[in-house]
Structures are given as structure tokens and as C-alpha cells.
Amino acid sequence: xxxxxxxxxxxxxxxxxxxxxxxxxxxxxxxxxxxxxxxxxxxxxxxxxxxxxxxxxxxxxxxxxxxxxxxxxxxxxxxxxxxxxxxxxxxxxxxxxxxxxxxxxxxxxxxxxxxxxxxxxxxxxxxxxxxxxxxxxxxxxxxxxxxxxxxxxxxxxxxxxxxxxxxxxxxxxxxxxxxxxxxxxxxxxxxxxxxxxxxxxxxxxxxxxxxxxxxxxxxxxxxxxxxxxxxxxxxxxxxxxxxxxxxxxxxxxxxxxxxxxxxxx
Amino acid sequence: xxxxxxxxxxxxxxxxxxxxxxxxxxxxxxxxxxxxxxxxxxxxxxxxxxxxxxxxxxxxxxxxxxxxxxxxxxxxxxxxxxxxxxxxxxxxxxxxxxxxxxxxxxxxxxxxxxxxxxxxxxxxxxxxxxxxxxxxxxxxxxxxxxxxxxxxxxxxxxxxxxxxxxxxxxxxxxxxxxxxxxxxxxxxxxxxxxxxxxxxxxxxxxxxxxxxxxxxxxxxxxxxxxxxxxxxxxxxxxxxxxxxxxxxxxxxxxxxxxxxxxxxx
Numbered sequence: 001x002x003x004x005x006x007x008x009x010x011x012x013x014x015x016x017x018x019x020x021x022x023x024x025x026x027x028x029x030x031x032x033x034x035x036x037x038x039x040x041x042x043x044x045x046x047x048x049x050x051x052x053x054x055x056x057x058x059x060x061x062x063x064x065x066x067x068x069x070x071x072x073x074x075x076x077x078x079x080x081x082x083x084x085x086x087x088x089x090x091x092x093x094x095x096x097x098x099x100x101x102x103x104x105x106x107x108x109x110x111x112x113x114x115x116x117x118x119x120x121x122x123x124x125x126x127x128x129x130x131x132x133x134x135x136x137x138x139x140x141x142x143x144x145x146x147x148x149x150x151x152x153x154x155x156x157x158x159x160x161x162x163x164x165x166x167x168x169x170x171x172x173x174x175x176x177x178x179x180x181x182x183x184x185x186x187x188x189x190x191x192x193x194x195x196x197x198x199x200x201x202x203x204x205x206x207x208x209x210x211x212x213x214x215x216x217x218x219x220x221x222x223x224x225x226x227x228x229x230x231x232x233x234x235x236x237x238x239x240x241x242x243x244x245x246x247x248x249x250x251x252x253x254x255x256x257x258x259x260x261x262x263x264x265x
Numbered sequence: 266x267x268x269x270x271x272x273x274x275x276x277x278x279x280x281x282x283x284x285x286x287x288x289x290x291x292x293x294x295x296x297x298x299x300x301x302x303x304x305x306x307x308x309x310x311x312x313x314x315x316x317x318x319x320x321x322x323x324x325x326x327x328x329x330x331x332x333x334x335x336x337x338x339x340x341x342x343x344x345x346x347x348x349x350x351x352x353x354x355x356x357x358x359x360x361x362x363x364x365x366x367x368x369x370x371x372x373x374x375x376x377x378x379x380x381x382x383x384x385x386x387x388x389x390x391x392x393x394x395x396x397x398x399x400x401x402x403x404x405x406x407x408x409x410x411x412x413x414x415x416x417x418x419x420x421x422x423x424x425x426x427x428x429x430x431x432x433x434x435x436x437x438x439x440x441x442x443x444x445x446x447x448x449x450x451x452x453x454x455x456x457x458x459x460x461x462x463x464x465x466x467x468x469x470x471x472x473x474x475x476x477x478x479x480x481x482x483x484x485x486x487x488x489x490x491x492x493x494x495x496x497x498x499x500x501x502x503x504x505x506x507x508x509x510x511x512x513x514x515x516x517x518x519x520x521x522x523x524x525x526x527x528x529x530x
Contacts, residue, residue, distance in 0.1 A: 002507055081452055082502060082504050086505075103368075111516065112506055156506040187346055198527050239347050240376055241419035247375050247376070250516070251519040254517075255522075261505075262504065
């Protein structure tokens with residue numbers, strides 16, 4: 001545990017009462033005692049020094065004191081030494097089976113992905129178009145738990161957001177609305193010339209929105225590749241083996257974050 | 266399935282009989298029929314076109330015909346479009362709990378890591394020094410199954426090897442014997458100047474042996490960091506959040522493979 005993600009309702013009040021699960025998380029899981037301190041982060045990314053004022057069976061009272069990100073604060077644990085800047089990364093992930101999706105969301109959040117969008121494409125094994133709203137709601141609730149845990153463990157200053165809907169590949173260009181380059185990863189040999197990751201992102205300002213589109217286990221069809229190219233998305237053949245969907249996303253996120261942070265800082 | 270990993274006993278014979286599990290893998294899992302073809306790779310990395318000559322309940326007979334790596338071979342599936350060169354990467358991974366270790370080995374193999382060495386360090390949760398030989402043997406057997414599956418799925422031309430022993434952090438410099446740079450990943454702020462990954466590996470020839478040392482969940486102690494530095498290992502603070510051990514390895518492997526293959530090709 002590196003930081004505590006404050007409730008969505010928190011608005012910088014000097015004192016905060018946590019109940020039930022949230023209270024137990026601090027007292028039982030993290031085993032914090034009265035008088036101990038921990039860092040908290042609110043939904044906007046502001047950092048607070050939290051002091052445990054009182055713990056009872058039912059609830060736990062905290063005092064909250066906003067601090068600067070890089071202030072040296074005495075807590076039970078520290079924030080990571082690297083404090084940014086971070087590139088502005090969106091992961092567009094074609095649907096995978098549940099456990100794989102959990103792993104992808106968790107690792108993407110750890111790394112500091114800003115936004116995750118789930119996509120239905122032709123070769124996706126799960127088909128969510130037939131699911132009712134409740135099943136979809138449960139899926140997003142599960143993924144949001146992964147996000148929260150990953151932010152707390154990794155100390156990430158990026159409030160990763162999972163867009164709460166599933167769209168199709170063909171709706172993607174309209175949704176993205178030319179915010180910045182979109183890279184998609186394929187295994188075909190159809191492109192004569194192909195830019196490297198360094199060539200595509202190496203000279204962009206670090207705040208440029210960049211989206212990475214990762215196919216499902218079955219990859220993209222020829223027709224899908226053409227559609228994506230017509231929309232101006234960059235086809236990228238990673239210089240590695242055929243990666244499973246859950247490896248491809250983190251591979252590309254890691255490579256691009258490294259290129260952008262090392263060129264820009 | 267992209268390629269079949271041939272048995273260790275295979276020495277290029279024109280015909281091969283597979284029994285039991287191996288036979289069932291081709292006939293039941295991959296559902297190959299008589300007359301169909303698939304690519305195989307032997308322990309040295311040579312590629313064969315395999316034709317299913319006969320399938321019975323007990324066994325399956327293949328004819329084997331060695332082919333060039335980049336030959337266009339008619340099979341049920343193709344090798345990846347990228348065929349090298351690959352950097353020469355060793356992952357030195359401090360022990361994690363079983364499931365995490367499986368995931369790390371699997372993803373490292375997919376990416377094309379040449380060698381994986383398991384390390385016992387101070388903050389490792391599992392302690393293998395007290396385990397008997399049989400338990401250790403089972404652990405390596407399980408990890409080797411992950412390697413084989415990952416090579417088959419990813420089409421990797423790298424015959425990833427897990428070194429079948431666990432050594433301590435202090436034994437590491439002697440074992441590595443100055444083959445090339447070793448990078449280790451930490452979260453402390455003790456180093457005034459720190460080289461980027463691009464600076465450390467960006468100008469090395471792609472065949473240079475490079476080792477990445479990833480700590481356990483608890484990280485490295487101050488004392489361990491000093492020992493590693495004294496051995497000439499490079500401390501690296503990744504420009505990202507605090508990553509879990511299973512994310513740190515793949516993050517670093519992806520970043521370094523991308524830097525080296527894009528600079529060298």
C-alpha cells in the first residue's frame with residue numbers, strides 16, 4: 001500500500017469518517033493504528049496527509065491535510081521516487097475473457113494509463129452485445145476494483161478511468177475524434193514500409209494524447225485492418241514474437257512510456 | 266498454436282512417432298487431421314515442416330522436413346512476421362509466489378527472453394532454501410511447462426532456458442561472470458545521477474548479453490543495493506509508478522527489446 005484512494009464524495013474536508021469495508025481496509029488490511037499516517041489521493045489527483053484519529057469496530061476517523069505532491073511527508077510508506085511527467089496514454093483493448101481482462105486493466109493502471117476503453121471486434125471470444133445491463137454493470141464494477149487496488153499499490157498519480165461502455169471497432173474513430181495518434185498492433189506483412197515506435201511517438205510532446213489499440217486473441221481481420229488504416233490509425237508490427245492479448249498491451253505501454261519519458265526528461 | 270516444440274530427443278529424423286500426451290496435443294487440442302501440416306522447432310531452434318501422416322488412438326506419426334526460417338511454408342498457421350534479430354536477454358527474477366512466477370516466466374518467454382534465473386533475496390516471500398529437492402524439481406517442471414506452451418503459442422525462435430537452480434543475490438556476480446551489463450530496478454532516491462535505459466543499452470550491439478534483475482515484492486534492501494552496485498550492476502529507476510514484481514520484469518524486457526531492435530534494424 002502506497003496511497004489510499006479517497007472516496008468520490010470527498011471534497012477536501014479537514015475530517016473524514018470511513019465506515020465498513022473502507023474502515024476495515026485501513027484497520028485490518030493495512031493494520032494502521034491510531035496516530036499513524038498515510039498518504040491519500042482524491043479523484044482529481046490531489047494528495048493529502050491522512051492521520052488516523054480514532055478507530056472503532058464500526059468506523060475510522062481521519063484528519064486530512066492537503067500536501068504538495070513532492071513534499072516529504074512522514075507516513076507509513078512513501079510515494080514512488082519518479083513523480084512524472086507521464087505520457088497521456090489511452091488503452092483501447094478488444095474484449096478478452098474475464099481473468100485476462102482483470103490482469104490487463106490492473107497492469108495498465110499500475111503503469112499509469114489514463115483511460116481504458118473496451119472494444120468489441122470480430123474475433124473477440126466474449127460477445128457483450130447480447131448481455132443485459134446488469135451483467136455489463138458487474139463487469140465494470142469488477143474492473144473498477146482492479147483499478148482502485150492498482151492505484152493504491154502503485155502510488156500512481158494518474159486517476160485511470162475505465163469508460164463505462166463497450167463500443168465496436170467501427171465506432172472507434174468517431175469516439176476518439178482525432179485527439180492524437182492511434183497505434184494498432186497486427187501480425188500481417190501487408191505493409192511495405194512501417195514506422196518504428198520511436199519514429200511515431202519519439203518527437204511528440206509528452207502531453208500528446210496517444211491511443212494503443214490491442215486486438216483480441218484472434219487478432220484483427222484483413223477488413224478490420226483496412227478500416228483502421230482508412231481512419232488514419234498507424235499499423236505497428238512489434239519487433240517481437242506473437243504476443244497474447246494480455247501481453248501485447250503492457251508490452252506496447254511499457255515501450256511507449258519509456259520512449260516518451262526518456263526523450264522528454 | 267504457432268509452432269510445435271519437438272521433443273528433446275529429436276535429432277532431425279525424417280519420421281517421428283509421438284505417444285500419449287504429445288500425440289493428444291496435436292490431435293485433440295489442435296485438432297489436426299491426417300495430411301495437415303504444422304511448423305515444428307527443435308531444441309537448437311531449427312524449423313521443420315511437420316506433416317501428420319497417421320493418427321490413431323495411441324499415437325501419431327509425423328514426417329519431418331527441415332525448412333529455412335523465412336521460407337513460406339503451407340501450414341495451418343504461420344510464424345510471426347518479425348523474424349529477428351532479437352536482443353540476448355537474461356531475466357534474473359527474485360522468487361515470487363507460484364502463480365506470479367508462472368505469469369512472469371510465461372510472458373518473458375513470449376517476448377523472447379533467452380535465459381531465466383531464479384534468485385533468493387532478503388525480502389522474498391517464498392524461501393526455497395528449506396525445500397527438499399523434490400519440491401524444487403516440481404517447481405521447475407511447472408515453470409518448464411509454461412516455457413514450452415509459450416514458445417508454441419508465440420512462435421518464438423528463442424529456446425528460452427530456465428536455469429534449474431536457485432542462487433542467492435550474492436552469488437549472482439560470479440554466476441554472471443561479466444558477460445555484459447546487468448540492470449537492477451529499485452525505488453530509492455539515493456543515486457544523484459542515473460542513466461536512462463536508452464543511455465545504457467541504446468548503442469550496444471544487439472547480440473550483447475544483457476541481464477535484468479527484478480526484485481521481489483518487498484524490493485531490495487539498502488545493503489543489497491550497495492552489494493549490487495559494488496558488483497558493477499547498473500541501478501535503474503524506471504520512469505513509472507511502483508510496479509509489482511510481475512509487472513516490472515515485463516515492463517523492462519519490453520522497453521529494452523524495443524530500444525535495441527529499433528536502433529539496430
